[in-house]
Amino acid sequence: MSELTYSGNEIQLVVFKLGREEYGVTILQVQEIKRITEITRVPHSPDYIKGVMNLRGSVLPVIDLKKRLNLPPEEYTDDTRIIIIKVEDINVGMIVDAVSEVTTIDQNNIEPPQTVVGGIAADYLSGIGKLENRLLILLNADAILGIGQEVKAS
Amino acid sequence: MDINQYMGMFLEESREHLQALNSCLLDLENDPGNLTVLDEIFRSAHTIKGMSATMGFTTIAELTHEMENVLDLLRKGTLRANDDITDILFKCVDTLEQLVESVASNSDTAIEIKPLIAKLTAIAKGELPSVAEQHSAQTATTQETEASSGEPSDLDDMEINVVTAARKQGLECYEVQVSLRLGCLLKSARAYMVMNALEELGEVIKSVPTVEELEKENFDNTFQVSIVTSADAENIEAAVLSISEIEKVDVVPVIIPEITEKSAAVADIQAEKPIVSNLDNKVAIDKPAKQAASEHNDKKHKSGQSVRVDIDKLDSLLNLVGELVINKTRLEQIGLTHRLADLIETMEQMDRVTTDLQAVVMKVRMVPVGQVFNRFPRMVRDLSRELNKEINLIIQGEETELDRTVIDEIGDPLVHLLRNSIDHGIEHPAERQAKGKNPVGEVRLIARHEGNNVIIMVEDDGKGINADIIKQKAVDKGMITQAEADKLEPAEAVRLVFLAGFSTADTVTDVSGRGVGMDAVKTKIEELGGMVDVETKIDEGSRFKIRLPLTLAIIQALLVKVSEEIYAIPLGSIDSTINITSQDIKTIQNQEAILLRGQIIPIVRLAKVLNVSNTCQQNQEELFVVIVHIGENRAGIIVDTLIGQQEIVIKSMGKLLAGIKAIAGATILGNGQVALILDVGALKQ
Known part of the structure; x- marks a missing residue:
């Protein structure tokens, strides 16, 4: 029964993998998901910027999400994807190890990140979602892109 | 109604009309009696009023409404434009500009319009010096007013006959003055309803403005209708007031001036079918007005053939075409x-x-x-008044076309240059006369094509730039040493004005001289991929020459390779490419340099600057060097290989990667790969 009722508190997430961990980003920010393509390195850019890619004629920055979250790097596989998200008019790609599904989660099942993880990475998270026996780490896309970081620094 | 979706359109059109107002007012200042110009001013003001009222910006509507009152008097010839009036009108336009910009920026800074409105109403009442002229002006222009103006009881012979005839039949003739509510939308529809209501009561014999004008909404909030009817004044008033959005109705019987025997007799003859015959005559009377209207229509029709398109849409169109080209190559x-x-x-x-x-x-x-140029006449006028100089601004080549992105950016540098010419270049009239020059200074703004470039020049016939003074200033400010200054050729010394923090004005004025001008101009122009240079002759004038690429979106570039990475160097900044051996590279205080045709050229290793790993440069015997110029200086860039020249479409890398050192942008190559475009200016550091 409870699965059928729509509470209005639910959010839809695109679930993807980084190493063995499962992450989620709200579907409203996701523009599309692409296979890995050629990425041009941009000199003098922050280290978490993998480079730029060609998305149907426009040039798009690509973030190495693992580097951003201080996770160990891995070789790209057939499952590696680029999730293209749009935050405040900025389009950006994020490299992830695999995209697994789209799922719905009730907001009551989301815990604030500070209670679970500490350190720098906590800033990039907006919460931890509990989904049956799984834990989804919810990304704070704004922070990943560095939006509003100047505010934080001052 | 959600007005936000119309916001962009409102702002753009308002700015256009304000621009039109500015230039027309300038024309009016030179030719106060010009009716076409007045009409144009009136139309622009009217459109702004209509738009702002619809959008709910009452302050703008209010101010334009008051302006219209004055403009209407000018148009009718009851008032003649003089300097005071144009000045106030200019001030109104300025205030309107501020109002529109405050709407654009969503700020709610209160802009005071009351003093202006007070002045406008004073003018409208004739409380300004121009009153003296009023009478003669009126007589001079009665001819024009007769056909179109709406003085009450201003009936021509035919109409008078109709009225007299009607009275003989026991009918009464009224003049109905209808005022629509301020901010009434669809005024023409209301007017139509009023006409319909009146026609039910009797015969409409005349309306001011004409029915056509009413249909086209070419009227203010009020109009007058003369009607022959058996109904009495109260009935008419009630009938009109039953229509919504009517502010006020005044019904007055038409007073007929002394009727001569003859016209009374004519009226008698026509009494049987007075109205029909009158209508025929009326058509004839209205002809000139109609002709004018149809001309106006033609104009409208022409402007209707262009389409306003969002620049973003054009950008995406360009993107798609670029993509198409890439796929074609594949x-x-x-x-x-x-x-x-x-x-x-x-x-x-x-x-x-x-x-x-x-x-x-x-x-x-x-x-x-011209879109950028057309705001300058106004600016020059204001400046010349402020500085008490007489200046004649000559604009040439305003039809020269430039890419939209360049147009948007070029305005500020040009303002700087013009201000500079007027403030520092042109002398005061007395001084000019003493030198035997025309007391009226001349500033020329010229645009023209030159190959793949557009040249924009700002010339003045002022005092020129004194190279010695420039040198002295530069030395005083510690920008160069005395020894360096002595070595400088005059032509080069003059270019020192482009250095940051340089200002030659002895007194800092409101206009210029704060020392931020010229270097800002240079930086901006170079950002646009252009160059700026100056030529000057003492007492003959100076010429600032800006060279801009036709477009910023597509440029010719040299593709080079460093290790596996491909970079594009804009051809505009490349002098030549040469081959050297590693022995040719000398070091001067740890800075690598080569000697090329007697000139020492510093060397930049691209791999090093861009942190490219595993380049083959170190063990390569033969090296490729691209000689580029950065302003007046040159530098050599060592690359691994040269790929070739190609037309590239410049793409932005987005906000996230804006301001990355040494990279100006990106482009997509034929194989779909992204290549970065080097910012040559930033390389040499």
Whole structure:
């Protein structure tokens, strides 16, 4: 029964993998998901910027999400994807190890990140979602892109 | 109604009309009696009023409404434009500009319009010096007013006859003055309803403005209708007031001036079918007005043939065309590798189409530079008044087209240059006369094509720039040493004005002289991929010459390779490419340099600057050097290989990667790969 009722508190997430961990980003920010393509390195850019890619004629920055979250790097596989998200008019790609599904989660099942993880990475998270026996780490896309970081620094 | 979706359109159109107001007012200042100009001013003010009222910006509507009152008097000839009036009108336009900009920026800074409105009403009441002229002006222009103006009881002979005849039949003739509520939308519809209501009561014999004008909404909030009816004044008033959005109705019987025997007699004859015959005559009377109206219509029709398009849409169109070109190249590749003759043939045709398509899209983005120039006459006028100088601004080549992106950016540098010419260049009239020059200074703003570039020049016939003073200033400010200054050629010394923090004005004025001008101009122009230079002759004047690329979107570039990475260097900044051996590189205080035709040129290793790993440069015997110029200086860039010259479409890398050192942008190569465009200016550091 409870699965059928729509509470209005639910959010839809695109679930993807980084190493063995499962992450989620709200579907409203996701523009599309692409296979890995050629990425041009941009000199003098922050280290978490993998480079730029060609998305149907426009040039798009690509973030190495693992580097951003201080996770160990891995070789790209057939499952590696680029999730293209749009935050405040900025389009950006994020490299992830695999995209697994789209799922719905009730907001009551989301815990604030500070209670679970500490350190720098906590800033990039907006919460931890509990989904049956799984834990989804919810990304704070704004922070990943560095939006509003100047505010934080001052 | 959600007005936000119309916001962009409102702002753009308002700015256009304000621009039109500015230039027309300038014309009016020179030719106060020009009715066409007045009409144009009136139309612009009227449109702004209508738009702002619809959008709910009452302050703008209120101010334009008051302006209209004055303009109307000017148009009718009851008032004659003089300096005071144009000044106030100019101030109104300025205030309107501020109001529109405050709407654009969503700020709610209160802008005071009351004093202006007070002045306008004073003018409208004739409380300004111009009153003295009023009478003579009125007589001079009665001819014009007769046909179109709406003085009460201003009936011509025919109409008078109708009225007299009607009275004989026991009918009464009233003049109905209808005021629509301020901010009434669809005024023409209301007017139509009023006319309908009146026609039910009797025969409408005249309306001011004419019915056509009413239909076109070419009227203020009030109009007058003369009606022959058996109903009495109260009935008429009630009938009109039953229509919504009517502010006020005044019904007064028409007073007929002394009727001569003759016209009374004529009236008698016509009494049987007075109205019909009158209508025929009325058509004839209205003809000139109609003609004017149809001319106006033609104009409207012409402007209706262009379409306003969001620049973003054009950008995405350009993107799509770029993508098409890339895919075409891929198809060609496939045709070649699989030896498909048919495909290759088809691709050749497609190549032509895409090339044309690209050209057309580029052309669509071009905008005449006049869009920027047309705000300068006003600025020059204000400046010359402020500085008590007489200046004649000559604009040439305003039809020269430039890419939209350049147009948007070029305004500020030009303002700087013009201000500079007027403030520092042109002397005061007395001084000019003493030098035997025309007391009226001349500033020329010239645009023209030159190959793949557009040249914009700001020339003045002022005092020129004294190289010695410039040198002295630069030394005083510690920008160069005395020894350096002594070595400088005059032409080069003059270029010192482009250095940051340089200002030659002895007194800092409001206009210029704060020392931020010229270097800002130079930086901006260089950002646009252009160059600026100056020539000057003492007491003859100076000329600032800006050279801009036709477009910022597509440039010629040299593709070079460093290790596996491909970079594009804009051809505009390349002097030449040379081959050297590693022995040719000398070091001067740890800075690598080569000697080229007697000139020492510092060397930049691209791999090092861009942190490219595993380059083959170190052990390579023969090196490729691209000689580039950065302003007046030159530098050599060492690359691994040269790929070749190519037309590239410049793409922005987005906000996230804006301001990355040494990279000006990105482009997409034929194989779909992204290549970065080098910012040559930032390399040499």
